[in-house]
Amino acid sequence: MKIKPFIFFLISLIILVLLFLFFAREGITKKQQLLDYYGITENHLKTIEKEEDLEYNIALSKRIENITVLDSENNTYLLKELLNESPKMIVKFSSLECSYCIEHIIKYTKKYEEKIGVDNILFLGYFTGKKDFLIFNRLYQLDYNVFSIPNNGLDLPLDYLNEPYIVIVDSTLIPKETFVPMKSKPERTEKYFRERIRF
Amino acid sequence: MNKIKLLLLTIVMAFSYMGCENKSKEYKGLEFQDLKIENYKELKRSNQNIKKFNISVEESFENRVRSSVLVDTCYFTQLETKSDNLIGHVDEILIHDDKILVMDIYKSKSIFMFNLKGKYLRKIGDVGGAPGEYPRPEAFDIDKRNNEILVFNGTIRKILRYNFNGEFLGNINLDLGCKSFKVLEDGNIMLFSADYANTHLGEIPNRLIYIIDKSGTLIGYGPKRTSDYEKVRYNLSNNLISKNNEITYSYRFSDTIYSINETFIDAKYEINFGDKGIDREKLGNKDFKEFYRILMNDKSPIAFFPGKHFQTNNYLYFSFIYKGRSISCFFNKLNSELITGGNTNSLNSTYPFFSDFSTSNNDYFISAVDAYDLIQFEDAMKKLDPDLYHKPIYGKIRTSEINEKDNPILFFYRLKEVLNED
Numbered sequence: 001m002k003i004k005p006f007i008f009f010l011i012s013l014i015i016l017v018l019l020f021l022f023f024a025r026e027g028i029t030k031k032q033q034l035l036d037y038y039g040i041t042e043n044h045l046k047t048i049e050k051e052e053d054l055e056y057n058i059a060l061s062k063r064i065e066n067i068t069v070l071d072s073e074n075n076t077y078l079l080k081e082l083l084n085e086s087p088k089m090i091v092k093f094s095s096l097e098c099s100y101c102i103e104h105i106i107k108y109t110k111k112y113e114e115k116i117g118v119d120n121i122l123f124l125g126y127f128t129g130k131k132d133f134l135i136f137n138r139l140y141q142l143d144y145n146v147f148s149i150p151n152n153g154l155d156l157p158l159d160y161l162n163e164p165y166i167v168i169v170d171s172t173l174i175p176k177e178t179f180v181p182m183k184s185k186p187e188r189t190e191k192y193f194r195e196r197i198r199f
Numbered sequence: 200m201n202k203i204k205l206l207l208l209t210i211v212m213a214f215s216y217m218g219c220e221n222k223s224k225e226y227k228g229l230e231f232q233d234l235k236i237e238n239y240k241e242l243k244r245s246n247q248n249i250k251k252f253n254i255s256v257e258e259s260f261e262n263r264v265r266s267s268v269l270v271d272t273c274y275f276t277q278l279e280t281k282s283d284n285l286i287g288h289v290d291e292i293l294i295h296d297d298k299i300l301v302m303d304i305y306k307s308k309s310i311f312m313f314n315l316k317g318k319y320l321r322k323i324g325d326v327g328g329a330p331g332e333y334p335r336p337e338a339f340d341i342d343k344r345n346n347e348i349l350v351f352n353g354t355i356r357k358i359l360r361y362n363f364n365g366e367f368l369g370n371i372n373l374d375l376g377c378k379s380f381k382v383l384e385d386g387n388i389m390l391f392s393a394d395y396a397n398t399h400l401g402e403i404p405n406r407l408i409y410i411i412d413k414s415g416t417l418i419g420y421g422p423k424r425t426s427d428y429e430k431v432r433y434n435l436s437n438n439l440i441s442k443n444n445e446i447t448y449s450y451r452f453s454d455t456i457y458s459i460n461e462t463f464i465d466a467k468y469e470i471n472f473g474d475k476g477i478d479r480e481k482l483g484n485k486d487f488k489e490f491y492r493i494l495m496n497d498k499s500p501i502a503f504f505p506g507k508h509f510q511t512n513n514y515l516y517f518s519f520i521y522k523g524r525s526i527s528c529f530f531n532k533l534n535s536e537l538i539t540g541g542n543t544n545s546l547n548s549t550y551p552f553f554s555d556f557s558t559s560n561n562d563y564f565i566s567a568v569d570a571y572d573l574i575q576f577e578d579a580m581k582k583l584d585p586d587l588y589h590k591p592i593y594g595k596i597r598t599s600e601i602n603e604k605d606n607p608i609l610f611f612y613r614l615k616e617v618l619n620e621d
Contacts, residue, residue, distance in 0.1 A: 099305065131571045135287045138604040139306055 034157045038062055045157050048180055063173045065155045069124060069147035072133055082122060082145070083171040089116055089197070092154055093164035094126040095136060104183035105164050106140060112193040113143070120199055124149045168197075226399035227376055234401030240419035242408065242459070246466035249455075252530070252537055254519070256475040256502045259526050262540030266552035269529060269538070272613040273550035273592055278606040279319040284311050286606045289567035292558040295341045298363065299609070300348065301567070308335035310350060312365070317609075321365045323348050331367030333359060338379040340442070342413075344386045351380050358388070358415075371415045375400060379439070381446050385461050387412050391440055391448065392424070407450060408459065421464055425451055427479060430486045439506040443559045449506040452477055456508055456517070468515060468530075472502040475521070497522070509559040514614050516556060516564060527554045533616055546584055550592035551576060553610055563611045570605040 035042060066080045082088075091109060093102050109121060121144040127133040133148050153159035154167065158178060168176040179196070181189040225231065278286065278301065287306020292299065299313045300323065310323040323339075325332050338351040347368065348361045358371040358380065371388070376395030380388055390409045398404045400417075408421030428451050440448045447467065449456045454476070456468040482490055494501055500522045508517035515530040528539045542554040551573070553566040568576075573596070580587055587593050596608065 099308075131569060134571050134603055135306065135569075139285050139287050141282065141285070 031157070031160055034155065034160075038157055040157050045160065048158075048161075064167070064169065064175060066173060067149060067154065069149050071145075071147055072137060074130075077147070079124075080171055080173060082147070083169060083173070085171055086120075087168050087170040087176050087199070088120045088122055089199075090122045090124055090154075090167045090169060091164060092124050092149075092156075092159075092167060094151075094153070094162070095128060095132050096126070097162055097164060098183075101181075101183050102164050104186070104189065105166070105181055106142070108181070108189050108193045109144075112197065115193075116197060116199050118143050121145075122147065124154070126151050126153060226397060227395075229374060229376070229397075229399045231399045232374070232401050234403055234417070236402040239403060239417065240410070240462075242410070242419060242421045242464045243462060244422060244464050244466075249466045249469055250530075250535075251469045251471060252528070253471050253473065254502070254528070254539060256472050256521055259528075259539035260521050260524070260541075263543040264527055264529065264538055264540040264554075265543050265545045266550070267545035267548045268618050269614055270548070270550065270552060270612050271615040272611075273552075274611050275592065275596060276313075276315065276317040276609045276611070277596070277601070278311075278313055278317045278609065280602075280604075280606040281319050284309075284319045284322065284606065286311065288569075289557050289607050291339065292565055292567060292609070293339065293341055294558075294560040294565075295343070300339070300341075302336050302339055304335055304337060310336050310339055310348070312363075323361050323365050324350055324359055324367065330370075331359060331361075333357075340380065340382045342382045342386065345413075349380070349382060349388075351377075353378065371411075371413065373411070373415060374417070375409060377409070381440055381442050383410070383446070383459075383461050387418065387461065389446065389459060393439075393450065396424070408464070421459070425453065427451055427453075427483050428485075428490065430484070431490045441509050441559070443510050443561065444512070445510060447508065447510060449504070449508060452503055452506075454504050456515075468517075470504050470517070470519070470528075472504075472519070475500070475502040477501055477503055495523070502526075509556050509564060511559050511562050511564060511614070513562065513616060514564075516554075516559070518554075525555070529614065531614075531616075531618065536618060538618065544580065549590040551580070551610070552612070557609075562613045564614070566610045566612070567607045568610060569607050570601050571603040573608055574601060574603055 035045065066078050068076050069079060069082070070076055091105055093105070109116070113121065123142060123144055123146040125136065125146065125148060127136065127148050137146060156167070158165045158180060161180060163180060166179040166181070168178075170176070179192050181192070276299070285307060286301060286303050288303055289301055290304045291302040294300070297315050298320070299315060301311045301313065303309055308326050312320040312323060314320060324336065326335060333350060333352040334354050335352065336350045337353055340349050341347070342349055346363060348363065349371075350359045350361065351357075352359070353376065356373040356376070358373065360368040360371065362368060373390070375390065375397045376392060377390040378393035378395070379391040383389055388411050390411060392407055392409060396405055403420045405424050406420045406422065407424045409417060410419035412418050431451070439450060440446065446459050447456050448459065454470045454472070455466050458465045458467040477494070482493060485493065494503060502519055502521040504517065504519045508515065510516070513532055515532065516528070518525045518527050520526070524541065526539055527542050528537060530537045542552060544552050553568050555566060556564045557567040558565045577587070577593070601608070
């Protein structure tokens with residue numbers, strides 16, 4: 001007679017284990033799926049920011065997700081609406097990332113804004129809340145369009161580096177190139193902005 | 200043959216020992232110093248005058264501290280907003296004579312000086328690597344004897360000295376690791392080493408407090424660091440040390456607030472949460488993640504004191520966390536009365552009450568309120584009380600005149616000598 005509760009317990013346990021395995025796998029494979037989608041190896045991702053050769057950027061031949069972004073007034077836009085036929089420079093960052101790294105990228109963007117064109121620069125950042133967004137705007141007083149984006153960023157493998165990066169992209173949403181600056185290598189960033197970026 | 204083996208073994212062991220010796224003689228890039236304990240002054244310890252608070256945790260959780268019972272006087276100062284003084288977050292405030300100094304550690308990484316009316320005067324130091332510059336300010340204090348502002352950065356192991364015109368006067372180089380500091384009455388400096396073991400300091404390693412003179416020379420030491428929660432990186436509060444005529448500190452969930460001067464460390468207040476407090480035996484050796492997981496567990500809630508506290512002449516303020524909420528505690532030193540509970544803005548109050556204080560100065564507790572938070576707060580209050588703007592303080596800080604991108608607003612509160620509803 002006591003066999004029924006035991007079977008019930010066993011089935012529940014199996015279901016729980018399967019659910020656990022499913023979700024654990026989902027978590028681990030999300031990054032791998034992205035790497036596979038863009039045809040990038042884990043090793044390539046790890047070394048990308050250290051690479052001196054600016055040609056060694058991640059060639060993302062696939063379309064990035066058309067995410068929804070918010071401005072400081074809480075108006076929503078699709079990423080594609082903010083892009084044109086001619087490419088724009090997106091600076092993607094998270095307010096949780098090292099502030100020195102964000103400031104490094106802002107410094108060079110400001111220095112070369114005339115070359116790039118203020119209207120061609122988009123700052124897409126993850127903020128922990130509206131206040132966090134406002135404080136960013138208060139502190140940096142940027143003349144560019146700044147938008148808030150979801151926590152998973154642009155859903156690119158580069159988001160797993162937890163550092164700000166640059167994507168050059170047009171309305172096709174297929175990135176022309178990417179660049180991950182390193183604050184400890186300012187000459188590398190300078191070279192990128194001076195020689196590589198063309199608008 | 201055996202003799203040769205023995206010789207080889209001795210040589211190997213000797214080299215291994217020398218290797219270990221060299222390693223232990225270095226600490227985070229600092230060279231070993233053969234310090235003899237008898238050459239340094241030990242701060243005497245006492246716990247004879249300790250005041251113990253037995254907190255009824257559940258009752259405090261349910262209770263509300265009404266601002267109308269607590270606050271006698273409130274006024275505010277709006278810090279001027281200019282393009283070169285944008286504050287992201289107020290981490291610490293010091294008030295000296297007619298100057299307000301505001302430190303923002305992580306956002307703008309700066310110290311700004313204002314006058315008491317909130318007019319911006321100047322920045323103290325700047326971010327950078329040149330003389331007089333720092334990666335970011337991590338602690339600061341006023342040297343009243345020499346009328347100097349001292350700014351600490353642990354990465355460069357320096358205390359930078361400035362006058363009140365913002366001119367750089369020189370460095371005090373530190374030969375040990377520490378987290379914060381305060382200037383003592385006699386002009387010497389108390390270094391709060393916190394998580395730094397300082398094993399390079401000969402016979403006086405592992406001290407929570409070291410005393411140096413103005414040249415940076417070590418002259419004294421305090422008690423040993425506790426081994427409780429050794430694996431827990433302690434970062435819940437920046438305000439572990441408070442100074443308002445008296446220097447007090449708390450460390451590593453000790454539930455004790457100590458007072459320190461040139462010669463003594465007094466255990467002054469002890470907070471007892473009864474069976475709702477941290478079980479030291481159970482949690483003492485847990486690693487960082489496990490410790491916080493248990494601490495924040497909703498099913499068996501634990502009350503704990505993160506260390507933040509401030510004093511005025513008549514009051515001690517501290518807060519503790521329980522069920523994810525901060526509970527304020529006000530101890531009236533005049534009549535030994537302790538009131539605890541969540542903060543409530545009374546509708547009959549003529550001022551907003553923000554009890555997440557940033558500092559205290561003489562009789563006043565001071566809160567720094569972000570412009571965005573103030574606008575949100577007033578919007579919520581206006582729905583409850585349409586006549587809000589007829590009240591004196593509210594009338595003066597109409598949010599229509601405040602932009603949410605403006606610098607924070609400082610609220611000064613003097614509490615009543617006798618708690619009542621008047």
